[in-house]
Amino acid sequence: MTRNRLEAFTDGVLAIVITIMVLELPTPPGHEWHDFWLAGPKYVAYILSFIYIGIYWNNHHHLMHAVERVDGGVLWANMHLLFWLSIVPFTTAWLGESHGAKVPTVLYGISLFLAAIAYTILVQSIIREQLRHSGGQRSRLRDVVGNDSKGYVSLACYAAGIGLSYVDVRLGWALYATVAIIWLVPDRRVTRALGD
Amino acid sequence: MTRNRLEAFTDGVLAIVITIMVLELPTPPGHEWHDFWLAGPKYVAYILSFIYIGIYWNNHHHLMHAVERVDGGVLWANMHLLFWLSIVPFTTAWLGESHGAKVPTVLYGISLFLAAIAYTILVQSIIREQLRHSGGQRSRLRDVVGNDSKGYVSLACYAAGIGLSYVDVRLGWALYATVAIIWLVPDRRVTRALGD
Amino acid sequence: MTRNRLEAFTDGVLAIVITIMVLELPTPPGHEWHDFWLAGPKYVAYILSFIYIGIYWNNHHHLMHAVERVDGGVLWANMHLLFWLSIVPFTTAWLGESHGAKVPTVLYGISLFLAAIAYTILVQSIIREQLRHSGGQRSRLRDVVGNDSKGYVSLACYAAGIGLSYVDVRLGWALYATVAIIWLVPDRRVTRALGD
Amino acid sequence: MTRNRLEAFTDGVLAIVITIMVLELPTPPGHEWHDFWLAGPKYVAYILSFIYIGIYWNNHHHLMHAVERVDGGVLWANMHLLFWLSIVPFTTAWLGESHGAKVPTVLYGISLFLAAIAYTILVQSIIREQLRHSGGQRSRLRDVVGNDSKGYVSLACYAAGIGLSYVDVRLGWALYATVAIIWLVPDRRVTRALGD
Numbered sequence: 001m002t003r004n005r006l007e008a009f010t011d012g013v014l015a016i017v018i019t020i021m022v023l024e025l026p027t028p029p030g031h032e033w034h035d036f037w038l039a040g041p042k043y044v045a046y047i048l049s050f051i052y053i054g055i056y057w058n059n060h061h062h063l064m065h066a067v068e069r070v071d072g073g074v075l076w077a078n079m080h081l082l083f084w085l086s087i088v089p090f091t092t093a094w095l096g097e098s099h100g101a102k103v104p105t106v107l108y109g110i111s112l113f114l115a116a117i118a119y120t121i122l123v124q125s126i127i128r129e130q131l132r133h134s135g136g137q138r139s140r141l142r143d144v145v146g147n148d149s150k151g152y153v154s155l156a157c158y159a160a161g162i163g164l165s166y167v168d169v170r171l172g173w174a175l176y177a178t179v180a181i182i183w184l185v186p187d188r189r190v191t192r193a194l195g196d
Numbered sequence: 197m198t199r200n201r202l203e204a205f206t207d208g209v210l211a212i213v214i215t216i217m218v219l220e221l222p223t224p225p226g227h228e229w230h231d232f233w234l235a236g237p238k239y240v241a242y243i244l245s246f247i248y249i250g251i252y253w254n255n256h257h258h259l260m261h262a263v264e265r266v267d268g269g270v271l272w273a274n275m276h277l278l279f280w281l282s283i284v285p286f287t288t289a290w291l292g293e294s295h296g297a298k299v300p301t302v303l304y305g306i307s308l309f310l311a312a313i314a315y316t317i318l319v320q321s322i323i324r325e326q327l328r329h330s331g332g333q334r335s336r337l338r339d340v341v342g343n344d345s346k347g348y349v350s351l352a353c354y355a356a357g358i359g360l361s362y363v364d365v366r367l368g369w370a371l372y373a374t375v376a377i378i379w380l381v382p383d384r385r386v387t388r389a390l391g392d
Numbered sequence: 393m394t395r396n397r398l399e400a401f402t403d404g405v406l407a408i409v410i411t412i413m414v415l416e417l418p419t420p421p422g423h424e425w426h427d428f429w430l431a432g433p434k435y436v437a438y439i440l441s442f443i444y445i446g447i448y449w450n451n452h453h454h455l456m457h458a459v460e461r462v463d464g465g466v467l468w469a470n471m472h473l474l475f476w477l478s479i480v481p482f483t484t485a486w487l488g489e490s491h492g493a494k495v496p497t498v499l500y501g502i503s504l505f506l507a508a509i510a511y512t513i514l515v516q517s518i519i520r521e522q523l524r525h526s527g528g529q530r531s532r533l534r535d536v537v538g539n540d541s542k543g544y545v546s547l548a549c550y551a552a553g554i555g556l557s558y559v560d561v562r563l564g565w566a567l568y569a570t571v572a573i574i575w576l577v578p579d580r581r582v583t584r585a586l587g588d
Numbered sequence: 589m590t591r592n593r594l595e596a597f598t599d600g601v602l603a604i605v606i607t608i609m610v611l612e613l614p615t616p617p618g619h620e621w622h623d624f625w626l627a628g629p630k631y632v633a634y635i636l637s638f639i640y641i642g643i644y645w646n647n648h649h650h651l652m653h654a655v656e657r658v659d660g661g662v663l664w665a666n667m668h669l670l671f672w673l674s675i676v677p678f679t680t681a682w683l684g685e686s687h688g689a690k691v692p693t694v695l696y697g698i699s700l701f702l703a704a705i706a707y708t709i710l711v712q713s714i715i716r717e718q719l720r721h722s723g724g725q726r727s728r729l730r731d732v733v734g735n736d737s738k739g740y741v742s743l744a745c746y747a748a749g750i751g752l753s754y755v756d757v758r759l760g761w762a763l764y765a766t767v768a769i770i771w772l773v774p775d776r777r778v779t780r781a782l783g784d
Contacts, residue, residue, distance in 0.1 A: 005595060005649055007201060012603030015208030018282065020611060023216060025286045031297035036290075050282070054275045061201055061271070075649070076772075079642045086606065086638070090613045094624075101619035184272075203397060211404030214478065219412060221482045227493035232486075246478070250471045257397055257467070380468075399593060407600030410674065415608060417678045423689035428682075442674070446667045453593055453663075576664075 002070045006078055010060055013082045017089060018053040021046055024093040042096030045108075048180070049092040052112065055183040056085060056119070066141040067126055069133060077118070077125040084115035105169045106162055109176055113158035116179075120151055154179045198266045202274060206256055209278045213285060214249040217242055220289040238292030241304075244376070245288040248308065251379040252281060252315070262337040263322055265329060273314070273321040280311035301365045302358055305372060309354035312375075316347055350375045394462045398470060402452055405474045409481060410445040413438055416485040434488030437500075440572070441484040444504065447575040448477060448511070458533040459518055461525060469510070469517040476507035497561045498554055501568055505550035508571075512543055546571045590658045594666060598648055601670045605677060606641040609634055612681040630684030633696075636768070637680040640700065643771040644673060644707070654729040655714055657721060665706070665713040672703035693757045694750055697764055701746035704767075708739055742767045 025042055028035035067074075091104070091111040098104040123145060130139035157179045165172030221238055224231035263270075287300070287307040294300040319341060326335035353375045361368030417434055420427035459466075483496070483503040490496040515537060522531035549571045557564030613630055616623035655662075679692070679699040686692040711733060718727035745767045753760030 002649070002653075005599065008204065008596065009599045009603055009645060011201065011205045012208055012600055013607055015205055016212055016604055016607040017610075018278075019209055019212040020216065020608065022213075022282055022286050023219065023611065024615075027220075027286075027289050027293050031294040032299055036299065036303065047279075050279055054272075054279075057205060058268075058271055058275070061198070065198075072646075075646055076642075079646070082606075083635075083638055083642075086610055090610050090615075093615050097615050098619040103620055103624065107624065204400065207397065207401045208404055211401055212408055214474075215405055215408040216412065218409075218478055218482050219415065223416075223482075223485050223489050227490040228495055232495065232499065243475075246475055250468075250475075253401060254464075254467055254471070257394070261394075400596065403593065403597045404600055407597055408604055410670075411601055411604040412608065414605075414674055414678050415611065419612075419678075419681050419685050423686040424691055428691065428695065439671075442671055446664075446671075449597060450660075450663055450667070453590070457590075 003064060003067055006070050006075065007061075007064055010078060010082065011057070013086065014053055014057045014060075017085055018050055018057075021049055021089045021092055024089060024096070039096070041099040042093075045092045045096035045100075048176070049088050051180050051184070053085065053088065055180065056081075056115070059119070059183065063123065063126070063141070066144050067130075068140075069129065071129050073125045074122070074129055077122040081115060081118040081122050084111060084118050087111050088115070100169055100173065102165060102169055105165045105172045109158055109162040109165060109172055112176060112179070113155065113162060116151070116154050116158060120155070123151070150182060154182060157182075199260060199263055202266050202271065203257075203260055206274060206278065207253070209282065210249055210253045210256075213281055214246055214253075217245055217285045217288055220285060220292070235292070237295040238289075241288045241292035241296075244372070245284050247376050247380070249281065249284065251376065252277075252311070255315070255379065259319065259322070259337070262340050264336075265325065267325050269321045270318070270325055273318040277311065277314040277318050280307060280314050283307050284311070296365055296369070298361060298365055301361045301368045305354055305358040305361060305368055308372065308375070309351065309358060312347070312350050312354060316351070319347070346378060350378060353378075395456060395459055398462050398467065399453075399456055402470060402474065403449070405478065406445055406449045406452075409477055410442055410449075413441055413481045413484055416481060416488070431488070433491040434485075437484045437488035437492075440568070441480050443572050443576070445477065445480065447572065448473075448507070451511070451575065455515065455518070455533070458536050460532075461521065463521050465517045466514070466521055469514040473507065473510040473514050476503060476510050479503050480507070492561055492565065494557060494561055497557045497564045501550055501554040501557060501564055504568060504571070505547065505554060508543070508546050508550060512547070515543070542574060546574060549574075591652060591655055594658050594663065595649075595652055598666060598670065599645070601674065602641055602645045602648075605673055606638055606645075609637055609677045609680055612677060612684070627684070629687040630681075633680045633684035633688075636764070637676050639768050639772070641673065641676065643768065644669075644703070647707070647771065651711065651714070651729070654732050655718075656728075657717065659717050661713045662710070662717055665710040669703060669706040669710050672699060672706050675699050676703070688757055688761065690753060690757055693753045693760045697746055697750040697753060697760055700764060700767070701743065701750060704739070704742050704746060708743070711739070738770060742770060745770075 025046060026039060028038060088111055091108045094104040095108045123141065127139045127142045127145075130141060131137070157175045161172040161175030161179075164175065221242060222235055224234060284307055287304045290300040291304045319337065323335045323338045323341075326337060327333070353371045357368040357371030357375075360371065417438060418431055420430060480503055483500045486496040487500045515533065519531045519534045519537075522533060523529070549567045553564040553567030553571075556567065613634060614627060616626060676699055679696045682692040683696045711729065715727045715730045715733075718729060719725070745763045749760040749763030749767075752763065
């Protein structure tokens with residue numbers, strides 16, 4: 001039950017985050033196609049962030065399959081993740097409005113990097129709870145996640161993307177997009193292990 | 197359970213989409229009826245989009261009745277549908293603000309057309325999952341949906357409406373409204389077959 | 393289950409309606425108390441609408457206790473109710489912004505009147521479904537609701553309030569407030585009959 | 589079941605409150621870091637309010653563990669709490685926009701103080717319902733909460749913070765932050781007593 005309510009609250013926040021970003025898309029100033037395309041970079045930023053939030057929802061969903069109990073540490077680790085994801089509509093709006101300028105690209109990467117860090121902390125706090133509950137014997141999630149290479153590659157990509165955006169913003173975009181592609185492939189380790 | 201969370205997330209997104217459209221309705225500039233009626237076309241666009249989102253919620257609800265399991269493909273097909281529906285407040289705002297000008301009418305139709313395509317993909321991905329799970333034997337949803345003539349008629353109406361809006365926007369509106377009427381009639385095939 | 397999803401969607405829409413109204417409250421132009429009080433009528437309108445939406449959520453909650461099945465008619469009657477409630481943030485914003493001018497007061501009453509009509513239709517459509525399902529024998533909700541005098545008094549109050557606002561807006565406000573008071577008292581008929 | 593729907597509605601409102609605050613963060617006027625930092629106080633206010641709402645969600649979650657039934661009084665006590673929490677995005681926006689000026693700091697404290705009062709009323713109304721239901725014998729929640737010193741310390745901190753903001757706003761901020769720290773520590777009394 002505790003887990004259900006955590007899922008419900010997370011679903012609520014992610015549903016709102018993914019949906020209110022549309023409020024940042026401005027009504028085109030005229031009524032022709034060229035008016036519509038003026039905000040082209042905003043649409044691209046919207047699509048990207050929609051995909052990222054979708055990935056987080058999807059992974060969170062898979063993650064919760066390996067969770068039986070939720071303690072205070074897990075609740076707050078989850079809230080911490082929601083915090084960084086709730087920031088995404090703001091960093092997305094700046095990225096789109098600036099047509100992909102350098103600093104907004106860096107900030108966008110930072111918001112994604114910190115969300116990824118928060119996700120890693122959430123995974124670790126669940127594993128810690130499972131080990132403590134079983135007297136250090138066993139964590140179902142740790143068996144499933146293994147060494148979590150995908151998570152660490154993502155963090156490295158974000159860090160590199162943030163740094164390389166100062167050289168050329170297109171390198172940043174390419175590295176951020178790489179993370180999206182990595183995660184769009186559903187985490188088959190979890191699904192397979194749980195026979196989901 | 198997986199299905200429950202998919203429903204919950206979809207309900208959340210659709211509830212937000214249907215509700216935030218009201219934020220696009222401007223407070224009338226004065227305090228008389230003629231000030232209120234200045235935004236008449238926005239109210240019409242709001243009502244139309246409310247009905248469309250309501251139809252999608254209703255159909256999604258019926259659709260999920262024929263679903264037992266959800267795999268990664270279904271999750272992403274559903275996310276894809278939510279993407280196009282999340283765009284509707286934006287295309288609605290432009291349609292209303294332009295008082296039904298040609299390009300906004302076309303774009304509105306495109307957003308509905310792509311949502312309808314996404315719905316078709318979702319239905320197909322569920323059928324594919326059901327066939328794979330039963331070793332190609334049986335798909336409960338395919339039995340229920342049959343040849344889905346209603347879905348294909350809708351797609352044809354949207355496509356025609358988009359094209360004919362270039363001739364006369366009223367033809368576009370009429371064809372879009374036709375789809376709404378087709379779907380307002382609940383999908384009795386599904387309800388009947390499931391004894392719902 | 394069908395009923396659960398109807399409740400979940402309704403809860404989602406009402407939660408959003410009740411919460412986004414705060415986005416219509418403008419940040420005061422300065423940093424003193426008199427700046428804060430400039431928007432006084434908006435705060436009053438916000439409080440009133442919060443109470444109305446809270447009443448609808450509360451009554452809907454009690455209503456659903458007497459419901460076992462939901463058919464297409466009930467789904468759409470519910471959607472119709474949600475439509476008029478989704479309009480409330482808009483009519484509230486105009487009422488508050490106009491400091492309670494005549495036409496915005498009338499429109500506010502109309503939006504509440506139509507929501508009340510929609511609620512009555514929802515109750516009737518549930519009763520009709522229950523009678524049909526039991527071969528005309530019995531409707532649990534009809535036994536509970538009785539002649540629904542409270543509902544009809546509300547409709548009369550709204551209608552009178554709309555008309556009398558043309559004489560003096562304060563008569564309209566008083567009559568609208570009367571309805572709120574009537575409904576703030578929880579519907580003891582339903583609670584008692586269900587032993588809730 | 590009644591309890592479930594109360595939780596669901598509360599989760600919905602809190603998820604929206606915590607998320608729409610991001611809409612109050614303005615897109616920076618230029619594309620450099622100094623443009624980003626112009627809104628620094630707004631980010632701080634956002635973080636603080638996110639934590640407060642997170643604390644309320646967390647505590648509400650623990651509170652509901654000790655609840656079996658919900659009556660009309662509890663429903664309205666909960667709605668009253670949601671009202672004050674729904675105001676927080678507004679008082680947060682003013683606090684941030686004013687860069688922590690005196691009156692906005694006082695109003696922010698008042699909104700938190702009234703939410704804390706409402707939470708206390710909610711706890712009492714649940715205890716009252718439990719005592720009445722058991723013929724005055726026993727309230728599971730009262731056994732768990734004890735004398736609720738943490739709640740009363742919070743109320744005292746808010747009241748002191750509101751008063752001392754007139755002397756120096758930094759005293760107000762320090763006292764508000766103290767409450768956040770007190771509550772960030774999860775309510776171990778409840779968790780322990782319920783073996784949660």
